[in-house]
Amino acid sequence: MRVLLTGGSGFIAAHCVDYLLQGNHEVVFTVRSHEKGKKILSNHPNVPEAKLSYVIVEDIAKEDAFDEAVKGTPPFQAVLHTASPFHFNVKDAKKDLLDPAIIGTTGILKAIQKNAPQVKRVVITSSFAAIVNPKQNPDTYDESHWNPVTMDEATNTDPGTAYRGSKKFAEKAAWDFVKDNKVNFTLSTMNPPLVLGPVVHYFNSLDSINTSNETIRDMIQGKFKDGLPPTRVILFVDVRDLALAHVRAMEREEAENKRFFITAGFFQNSDVAKIIKDNFPELKEKLPKEMEPDIKEFPYKIDNSRATKILSIEWRKLEESVIDTVKSMQAAGA
Template sequence: MTRTLLTGGSGFIAAHILEALLKRGHSVVTTVRSKEKAEQIKTSHPGVSKENLDFVIVPDLSAPNAFDQAVVSDPPFEAVIHTASPFHFRVQDVKKDLLDPSINGTVGLLEAVKNNAPSVKRVVVTSSGAAILDFSKPHTYTFTDADWNNMTWEEATSNPINAYRASKVFSEKAAWDFVEKNKPHYSLTSINPPMVYGPIVHHIKDLDGLNTSNERIRDIAFGKVKDSCPFTGIFLWVDVRDLALAHVLAIEKLEAAGQRFLLSPGQYSNKDIVECIREAFPELRDGLPTGDALKPGDFPPTGWYGYDNTKSKEVLGISYRPLKECIVDTVNSLKVFVK
């Protein structure tokens, strides 16, 4: 059993990581922004003791010294998994709302662990495929864990979508730079998923509070895009449950130290999502796009980039779920909110 600090425990991805940690016998303290969020997580895990699941409130992850107290535990932490970072495009100021929280939160956590948690041996950071995928390359290019998105600050601040992608690039680079410069007592691992789909297990009041990536499945399944299937954009994906397991395996496997992992089972398109729903949910077929309305969601005529997930399978031992299982389980988790 490893005593683990999990940041941002009320989020879509972190909620699945928490489940995976507890299932594999680890004890967890997770950061939340409020007591209300802590109570919501407790309610989802009624049989788990305080010794195995506890909470610490960090209202603003980008504030100076935000994690100094959070990284201190009795018994002491041995691992940290950092997921807390904004992923949405409803922003007024891209620097303040996306870039600063991501960069400052990540570096601030690494510094807090270095200064206050000498027992920590492993730190795993949730980065993104956005830190790898550089769309200036030709579509015949195959991306690996060694690639970096070379977005500039000017590009990053031009719009919210670019700002999100850049926040992952800049925060991950800042993390690796911190480790290289400061030589802390822990190793760093980054997990780099592209589009993340999967069933929701975190608390939401209704489907308006859904995480950004699953909004796409919601809109397709429940008739919001019947007249035109959305353009897919990023044609790589991963199931959130496989992503969650990858984080836990990264603290369990010594060979994961100092590595980046591109997490994806392969390519997909929004048209594929439509067809998965059409086959599995006859009652939803009338609201799905058909014919010409499907075309925007298909693969581009020129094809799309390749990917190499070898390291995730050989080092972490990940076995990926198929798209249909992911989509069916996701839609079933969303249907409970539809009246």
């Protein structure tokens, strides 16, 4: 397939590129600048331009941001939309998080409908944030659950609520668009929790690392020597499994018009610290002496069977994910 991949310089997209190329797909990724595009291409020096190239999309929050990008020559058959803000540095919840996520999602669907009728498959990165109900967890989470946050709460409370709202309302907007319009494409959404895994050495400085990996970076830099912080998110997935899930959802008919809860299972910060201590003795002095679990019992169960079966994901264990993440950070100068 010929694939448009948005958010090309992002943590998830970088791994999507690898799996798309392994699957012999032709990839055009979006970036905000030529500098970023050239950096990504330089990491794939033996891949011809016909197989991997980029297009500039400066601001995903603009209504018509993707109108030109989706006009592929030759045409695209699929779009993987991974571009969306994820940070808690929020001054204005609507402007900084909600608008870019919602408009970016509906904007690309409108652009596909208007300018790219050959596109048959669209896969969007959503989040467990669109599923979770922080106030009242169900017994078991699966794809049927939706975060009950309201737009008023998302706009007027705290950055965490604003982020969860941005993911919920962006994904809802995507499903509503497909339901309310005559489109030529099917939709699949990926709903991962915390995403761990190797950083991309050619792109991420350790100062601007993806939010999900910040805790591991801070551990190995000795920032938690006096004690581990509480575990904020208790579910994880390895970025490579998430990237593969995107590609397989694009490739498989059984994945059409489905949500996927993409998680390998539970963890907490003490688990991560112990894995680092056991596998990187040179980092022992950077870690706290006491690494007791801050969670005695996880408050709900998970059902990730849809992703396991339909996308054939063999979930990486936390140990592999943490070890590979630390090695990649050491290679990047940690």
